[in-house]
Amino acid sequence: MKLIGNMWLIYVLLGYSTIGLCSTTCQDTLTSIRHLLLRDHETTFDGEWGSSNYSAPPGKRGAVGPPGPAGPKGDQGACSCDLGEITKQLQELKDLRDSIKRSPGMCYMGISTGKIKTTQLSASSVFPNPACLVSQGTLNSGSSWCSATNNGNQWLQVDFFAPKTIFGVVTRGRGDADQWVTSYRVLYGASVNSLRYYAEKGGPKVFVGNTDRNTVVENFFISPIVARYVRIQPLAYHGHITMRIEMRQC
Numbered sequence: 130m131k132l133i134g135n136m137w138l139i140y141v142l143l144g145y146s147t148i149g150l151c152s153t154t155c156q157d158t159l160t161s162i163r164h165l166l167l168r169d170h171e172t173t174f175d176g177e178w179g180s181s182n183y184s185a186p187p188g189k190r191g192a193v194g195p196p197g198p199a200g201p202k203g204d205q206g207a208c209s210c211d212l213g214e215i216t217k218q219l220q221e222l223k224d225l226r227d228s229i230k231r232s233p234g235m236c237y238m239g240i241s242t243g244k245i246k247t248t249q250l251s252a253s254s255v256f257p258n259p260a261c262l263v264s265q266g267t268l269n270s271g272s273s274w275c276s277a278t279n280n281g282n283q284w285l286q287v288d289f290f291a292p293k294t295i296f297g298v299v300t301r302g303r304g305d306a307d308q309w310v311t312s313y314r315v316l317y318g319a320s321v322n323s324l325r326y327y328a329e330k331g332g333p334k335v336f337v338g339n340t341d342r343n344t345v346v347e348n349f350f351i352s353p354i355v356a357r358y359v360r361i362q363p364l365a366y367h368g369h370i371t372m373r374i375e376m377r378q379c
Contacts, residue, residue, distance in 0.1 A: 236296070236379035240287060241268035249290065252276070253283045260305060261371070268345070268375040273303035276363075276370040283370050284316075286360040292319065295359060297349035299375035302342045308368035309339040317356035324360060335364060347377065 239245045247264035254277035255261055266274030266285055276283040295317070302309025314333050318324040326333035329351060336348045363370045 236377045237268075237299070238289070238293065238295070238376040238378050240375045245287065245289070249288045250274075251286050251288070253285075254278060256369075266373055268299060268301055268373050270373050271304045272306075273301070273308070273371040273373045275303065275308070279366065279370050281362075281364065284360045284362045285372050285374060286321075286358060287374070287376065289357050289359075292355050292357050293376075294353050294355050294378065295350070295376050296353045296379055297347055297377040298336065298359075298361065299345060299347050299377060300338055300361070301345055301373040302339045302367075303369075303371035304342055304373070306368065306371070307342060308366070308371040309342065310363040310366045310370060310372050311338045311340070312336065312363075312365045313338055314362045314364060316360040316362060317354050317358060319357050321358055324358060327354060338363075338365075340367075349377070 234241070240250070247267065250263045250266055252263045252266070252274055255263060256275040256277050258275065260272040261275030263274050263285070264270075265272045274285050298315060300310065300313075313336050315327040315336065316324040317327060327350060328334060337346070339346050359376060361372065361374060363372065
């Protein structure tokens with residue numbers, strides 16, 4: 130997303146502005162942050178910052194004269210960044226980021242909207258009931274995917290057709306029955322033959338799942354993963370192994 134790219138760019142700009150570069154770098158940093166934040170809000174910046182005044186365009190540029198002699202080298206200047214202004218801009222960026230995270234569906238990959246087709250979903254097994262098909266495994270389905278049997282070998286998987294950056298997993302229980310997955314692991318990879326567990330602290334991470342039919346539970350990775358295939362492997366369940374899923378791209 131463009132917004133996420135702008136966030137990373139602002140963090141880079143802030144990093145460069147605090148490592149002892151000249152004062153023009155500090156000013157350029159603030160100007161760049163303002164520009165990016167205004168662009169994300171679809172606002173046009175007109176005139177000087179904090180003012181509605183602006184000057185007329187300059188006249189026609191005259192001919193360039195010959196260069197003058199080089200002057201003596203001056204003393205090394207000191208960086209005089211306005212740290213208060215940088216802190217203010219950074220807080221505005223954080224508030225914007227938090228607002229996006231709180232917006233339902235803003236960062237979803239598209240399993241629940243149809244951008245990711247239900248034909249891109251697959252499962253280890255399917256309970257013989259029309260309400261339990263793999264296509265029912267999307268987050269906004271009225272039912273859910275249901276496994277044929279309840280054991281540790283069941284899974285629900287999405288194929289993005291190409292490597293994608295994924296920030297987390299979103300799950301719900303079955304919408305028409307008291308059935309849900311209470312814990313699960315995540316596998317991912319470039320092919321179904323190279324899947325590996327998402328790990329933290331030296332071992333496969335066990336994620337906390339759902340506690341009812343419809344509450345949306347979001348789990349984030351410490352660092353985003355890059356994968357074509359993402360597979361959710363239920364470990365524990367209530368009533369029966371059933372899931373509705375989505376993935377986060379920010």
